[in-house]
Amino acid sequence: MLLKASYDTKPRFWRRVFSVVILATLVIAVWLGVRLSRDRAVTYDRIEDHFKYGSTGGERGSGIPYSVWKLLPQVFPQYLPGRDYAALGLIYEKDQNGNLKDLPIGVSKRNVMGIDRVFVNCAICHVGSVRDTPESAPRIIVGMPSNTVDLQGFSRFLIASARDEQFTAQRLVPEIARAGTDDWINRLGLSLFGISLMRERLLMLGNRFKFLDREPDCGPGRFDTFNPPKALFNFPMDKLPPEEWIGLCDFPSIWNQGQREERKMRLHWDGNNDSVRERNRSAAFGTGATPPTLDRENIKRIEDWLLTAKPPPYPYPINEALAARGAPLYAQYCASCHGKSGSDFSGKDVGSVTPIDQIKTDRARLDSYTLELCVNQNLLYAGYGNERFSHFRKTFGYANAPLDGVWLRAPYLHNGSVPTLRDLLEPAENRPQEFYRGYDVYDPKRVGFLSDVASEKGRKFFRYETKLKGNGNYGHEGPAYGTQLSPDQKDAIVEYLKKF
Amino acid sequence: MSLRSRTKRKLLIILVVLILFGGFAAWFAWNKFFREEPEQQFANEIERFKYGSIGAEADRGIPYWIWLVLPRIFPDLMPGPGGYQSFGIVWEEGQELPVGFTKRIIGFPRVANNCAICHTGTWRSKPDEVPHVVAAAPSHTANVQELLRFFINAGKDPRFNAQTILGEIDQVTKLSFIDKQLYRFIIIPFTRRALRQQEEQLAWMNRPGWPAWGKGRDDPMNLTKYFMTSMPVDNTTGQADFPSVWNLKARKGENRFLNWSCDTPAVRSVIIDSALGLGARPTNWFLQRMEQLDNFLSESPAPKYPFPLDENLALAGSPIYKRLCADCHDPGGSRTNRPIPIAEIKTDPERMATWTQAAADEANRRVKEMGIDRPNMVKQEGYQAPPLDGIWLRAPYLHNGSVPNLRELLEPEESRTKVFYRGYDVYDPINVGFMTSGPDAEHSGWKHDVSERGNGNRGHLYGTALSAEEKRALLEYLKKL
Numbered sequence: 001m002l003l004k005a006s007y008d009t010k011p012r013f014w015r016r017v018f019s020v021v022i023l024a025t026l027v028i029a030v031w032l033g034v035r036l037s038r039d040r041a042v043t044y045d046r047i048e049d050h051f052k053y054g055s056t057g058g059e060r061g062s063g064i065p066y067s068v069w070k071l072l073p074q075v076f077p078q079y080l081p082g083r084d085y086a087a088l089g090l091i092y093e094k095d096q097n098g099n100l101k102d103l104p105i106g107v108s109k110r111n112v113m114g115i116d117r118v119f120v121n122c123a124i125c126h127v128g129s130v131r132d133t134p135e136s137a138p139r140i141i142v143g144m145p146s147n148t149v150d151l152q153g154f155s156r157f158l159i160a161s162a163r164d165e166q167f168t169a170q171r172l173v174p175e176i177a178r179a180g181t182d183d184w185i186n187r188l189g190l191s192l193f194g195i196s197l198m199r200e201r202l203l204m205l206g207n208r209f210k211f212l213d214r215e216p217d218c219g220p221g222r223f224d225t226f227n228p229p230k231a232l233f234n235f236p237m238d239k240l241p242p243e244e245w246i247g248l249c250d251f252p253s254i255w256n257q258g259q260r261e262e263r264k265m266r267l268h269w270d271g272n273n274d275s276v277r278e279r280n281r282s283a284a285f286g287t288g289a290t291p292p293t294l295d296r297e298n299i300k301r302i303e304d305w306l307l308t309a310k311p312p313p314y315p316y317p318i319n320e321a322l323a324a325r326g327a328p329l330y331a332q333y334c335a336s337c338h339g340k341s342g343s344d345f346s347g348k349d350v351g352s353v354t355p356i357d358q359i360k361t362d363r364a365r366l367d368s369y370t371l372e373l374c375v376n377q378n379l380l381y382a383g384y385g386n387e388r389f390s391h392f393r394k395t396f397g398y399a400n401a402p403l404d405g406v407w408l409r410a411p412y413l414h415n416g417s418v419p420t421l422r423d424l425l426e427p428a429e430n431r432p433q434e435f436y437r438g439y440d441v442y443d444p445k446r447v448g449f450l451s452d453v454a455s456e457k458g459r460k461f462f463r464y465e466t467k468l469k470g471n472g473n474y475g476h477e478g479p480a481y482g483t484q485l486s487p488d489q490k491d492a493i494v495e496y497l498k499k500f
Numbered sequence: 501m502s503l504r505s506r507t508k509r510k511l512l513i514i515l516v517v518l519i520l521f522g523g524f525a526a527w528f529a530w531n532k533f534f535r536e537e538p539e540q541q542f543a544n545e546i547e548r549f550k551y552g553s554i555g556a557e558a559d560r561g562i563p564y565w566i567w568l569v570l571p572r573i574f575p576d577l578m579p580g581p582g583g584y585q586s587f588g589i590v591w592e593e594g595q596e597l598p599v600g601f602t603k604r605i606i607g608f609p610r611v612a613n614n615c616a617i618c619h620t621g622t623w624r625s626k627p628d629e630v631p632h633v634v635a636a637a638p639s640h641t642a643n644v645q646e647l648l649r650f651f652i653n654a655g656k657d658p659r660f661n662a663q664t665i666l667g668e669i670d671q672v673t674k675l676s677f678i679d680k681q682l683y684r685f686i687i688i689p690f691t692r693r694a695l696r697q698q699e700e701q702l703a704w705m706n707r708p709g710w711p712a713w714g715k716g717r718d719d720p721m722n723l724t725k726y727f728m729t730s731m732p733v734d735n736t737t738g739q740a741d742f743p744s745v746w747n748l749k750a751r752k753g754e755n756r757f758l759n760w761s762c763d764t765p766a767v768r769s770v771i772i773d774s775a776l777g778l779g780a781r782p783t784n785w786f787l788q789r790m791e792q793l794d795n796f797l798s799e800s801p802a803p804k805y806p807f808p809l810d811e812n813l814a815l816a817g818s819p820i821y822k823r824l825c826a827d828c829h830d831p832g833g834s835r836t837n838r839p840i841p842i843a844e845i846k847t848d849p850e851r852m853a854t855w856t857q858a859a860a861d862e863a864n865r866r867v868k869e870m871g872i873d874r875p876n877m878v879k880q881e882g883y884q885a886p887p888l889d890g891i892w893l894r895a896p897y898l899h900n901g902s903v904p905n906l907r908e909l910l911e912p913e914e915s916r917t918k919v920f921y922r923g924y925d926v927y928d929p930i931n932v933g934f935m936t937s938g939p940d941a942e943h944s945g946w947k948h949d950v951s952e953r954g955n956g957n958r959g960h961l962y963g964t965a966l967s968a969e970e971k972r973a974l975l976e977y978l979k980k981l
């Protein structure tokens with residue numbers, strides 16, 4: 001009663017003000033709520049575009065603010081080997097108007113909590129480029145191992161920028177305002193905590209991945225596959241025995257996954273997993289996608305497509321007569337491990353692991369994958385039903401892979417130490433001791449990329465030294481591997497392999 | 501309506517609301533903390549031995565998600581890279597949990613241990629091989645003491661807080677908002693408190709300079725004394741190998757004993773007491789499970805020697821074995837599973853000294869208090885002579901694992917190796933035991949020094965006077981057991 005009386009004595013004006021304030025607060029709260037709960041990736045209708053630019057969900061946890069991404073090459077050019085991300089081998093396609101696209105292949109964009117973020121996707125390692133001549137336009141081929149992308153250079157650039165004292169909100173946010181790539185709310189967020197959070201995270205990653213510095217440089221088209229997972233588990237990397245340190249290997253091709261699944265082929269260079277689906281999720285960690293952040297719908301689109309994705313046929317002339325002479329030689333020396341053809345993968349040992357003391361290739365990559373890591377991987381995706389990893393095994397050799405699209409999978413052997421197919425048919429002492437990687441002009445004579453070009457138009461290519469630990473080019477040689485055939489017979493096999 | 505009845509009405513409404521809320525709160529608490537979900541199915545009894553619950557999750561379980569992220573938060577507190585694998589515990593490919601770890605949902609998922617953590621071992625014929633896992637074998641590679649220390653040290657580390665733990669859990673799964681708060685305000689603090697308690701209960705093994713258990717060993721009777729009973733901490737130390745637990749029917753019978761110094765007269769008692777030591781709750785379900793384990797382990801055969809055997813040589817060894825060893829080591833032998841007086845066996849007496857009649861009485865009293873009726877523990881003077889079933893996989897030898905292989909056991913003390921590395925599971929078929937020297941053994945193994953207290957390799961000089969030829973024959977015969 002007393003309350004009611006005192007209420008009546010307040011002027012109506014304050015009551016109105018009160019209601020307006022409440023209303024305004026509610027509206028702002030709802031608008032903020034909507035904005036902060038936003039989680040929308042850019043979508044693509046065509047599956048090839050989805051593969052090249054679609055999001056796996058990595059931006060949710062590891063995303064770099066798009067506006068910062070665009071800015072970094074301008075603010076920190078000293079850490080790039082050229083003017084922009086293209087200098088790191090990332091491929092920029094042209095849109096239908098002939099202008100370069102905003103983002104390169106392998107970088108996806110998603111709006112999370114109102115901020116556009118980017119991160120890498122599958123395509124950064126699994127889309128490559130082939131040019132017929134130095135003047136030709138590049139053929140962009142999806143599913144091919146990336147032959148130009150320097151993933152290590154890319155991560156080094158990000159970490160070096162983060163370590164630079166200029167990586168601050170004061171330096172970056174005004175530039176973002178000038179570029180107009182983010183609105184005032186996002187700029188405020190970036191100023192208050194976004195930039196420093198990103199810096200912290202990159203520095204943390206830089207520390208956790210310091211171990212990469214004790215391996216030879218990856219160069220384009222390669223990375224260390226299984227030491228990073230140990231770092232993600234936070235294994236103390238400085239306590240690993242030296243045999244485990246070097247896990248460098250080539251990116252693989254990813255066509256025809258359906259056949260590989262049906263035949264229960266052992267996947268990854270050392271054949272440590274025979275489940276395509278599990279392997280996909282394992283690889284997705286590389287795009288920043290974790291069990292809670294993986295975009296399962298987007299991944300499923302890619303998974304389904306990869307089941308039947310095929311490599312493009314060899315585009316250069318094939319000497320059919322020579323190839324015909326190569327067919328029976330291939331059948332005798334190669335087919336039992338590598339399959340009947342580029343599309344028929346039947347064969348006694350296709351997809352099995354050849355023990356290391358038989359194949360005798362460089363064992364560093366094999367030894368980098370350990371039983372310790374293998375059993376810890378059983379906990380990945382725990383709590384997600386049958387998504388929990390259970391197919392990893394420790395092997396003691398390298399897996400025999402089918403050769404679909406082998407012309408595009410140069411250089412050869414797990415560590416990319418042999419530049420061309422013709423070189424692979426030579427005993428190790430005749431194979432190039434040093435060569436260059438990253439150049440995408442093709443060599444139809446020896447079947448692989450031109451590997452004796454050190455630089456072109458100011459762009460330097462990567463010098464690969466086979467004498468370094470982990471880079472050995474020996475093995476896969478001897479009578480059973482065709483290295484003792486006549487030069488003519490070897491030419492014939494190589495010609496036949498062009499048809500795969 | 502009058503003022504009083506209006507107040508009464510208000511009070512009634514409040515009462516009803518309170519009761520409803522109380523009922524909901526009770527259901528919520530039961531659902532989140534006590535509701536038991538049925539255990540998973542196991543393909544066979546071996547799998548159940550390795551991964552099946554013995555009922556320890558309610559009282560000694562660690563919340564699963566905390567258990568999962570601890571190695572990522574505290575890698576500096578572990579022996580090396582490899583998460584839980586770095587303790588040498590057995591972890592099979594494809595399996596969510598290491599052997600000896602169980603998972604059950606009691607409100608929330610919890611992880612506890614079972615027998616297999618100390619009683620499942622591995623062997624390899626060469627380094628480039630995935631270890632063969634043998635259930636019921638001694639866990640030769642496991643450093644259980646370091647594992648216990650890890651949990652304790654993690655629990656008292658300032659990083660053991662809700663923000664850090666939930667931050668890591670966020671990377672692996674999406675807990676609901678409510679579950680997150682439950683973890684933040686109840687589950688994580690409770691776990692920290694429980695680990696503090698464990699620290700107090702295990703302070704005796706962490707005395708500075710105290711002999712370590714090492715890989716494949718523990719201090720079983722002191723664990724019993726200080727965990728099951730609460731006897732005051734004394735000055736004894738009794739490091740002893742984990743034994744094999746297969747073929748237990750060969751250890752049953754009138755006046756037969758188990759435990760290294762014959763402290764228990766019945767298989768069932770050892771099984772029950774060991775499980776209680778792991779934190780199992782003494783319920784009817786528990787007793788049933790112990791009976792199942794007894795039956796299973798009684799019939800489990802010892803593993804056969806997997807390397808080439810010289811049958812003729814082994815044949816020549818058979819009469820030597822019968823003459824020198826059978827009385828003490830044949831199942832049903834006149835002295836098998838019975839105490840051999842310390843004055844005769846002359847092995848390291850420390851282990852025997854850890855157990856007393858008072859301790860036996862106290863342990864028996866405690867178990868009776870729990871409502872369990874089982875044959876009573878005793879105190880004997882001497883060490884038992886066990887059957888030698890699967891002896892090839894039970895290296896190193898003597899109760900304290902002080903003799904690396906069978907060949908050395910047939911040599912006089914002066915010739916036995918004084919410092920070697922145990923816990924490396926690559927086998928040595930020439931000396932019959934595991935490899936205990938070389939860079940790989942040194943890297944993976946734990947250093948056993950016979951001069952350390954309780955680690956002495958004296959005694960059991962039977963057969964040391966045989967000729968070299970006879971020793972070779974006897975050794976070959978022993979591989980067949």
